[in-house]
Amino acid sequence: MNDLKEGKMRRFNYLSGEIDAVYHETALQFGLSDSAMLVLYAACSNGGSCPIDDICRLSGVRKQTINSALRKLEKEGVVYLEAIDKKRKRVCLTEKGMEMTGRTVARLITIENEIMDAWTQEEYETYLSLTDRYLTALKEKTKEAAGPDEDSIS
16 A cells, blocks of 8 residues: 555544544543443434444444443433334433433534534535445445455444
8 A cells, every 4th residue: 555545544543543532531521431322322312212223233332232331221220121022122211311311412412513513514415425435335345355255344
C-alpha cells in the first residue's frame, strides 16, 4: 500500500477510535458500562423499548454481553423484559429507567442531534452516503477475503 493510502487509513482509524473513546468516557461519566449505555440508548431512541435482537444487531455487541448488561439493569429496576413472541423479547424502560435515560443517554442524543443540526443538509447526506458506501464495501471485501468456507464476517 502506498504511503498516502496508509496515512489516510491511519487517520480514519484514529478518528474512529477517538469517537469510540468519547462514547466510552461519556458512559463512564454517566456511571454506566458501555453495554448498559447501548441498551439504554437503544430503548430511549426507540420510544422506551427495543427488541434485544435489534440492540445486538445495531450495536455489533454480542448477545451474551448485552444480556449481562440487561441482568444488571433489571436488578437495578431500570428495565424489564417483555415477550414479543415465543423466542424474542424486548427491553422496556421502567419509570426509573426513563428518569435515568433523561439524565444520561437522552442528553447524549441531544448532543448528537445538535452536532448534526449544525451541518448543512448536503454535508449530512454526504457523510451518511460515504459511511454507508464504506460499510457496504468493507462487508463485501472482508467476506471475499475470508473465503468460501468463512462466512463469519457480516
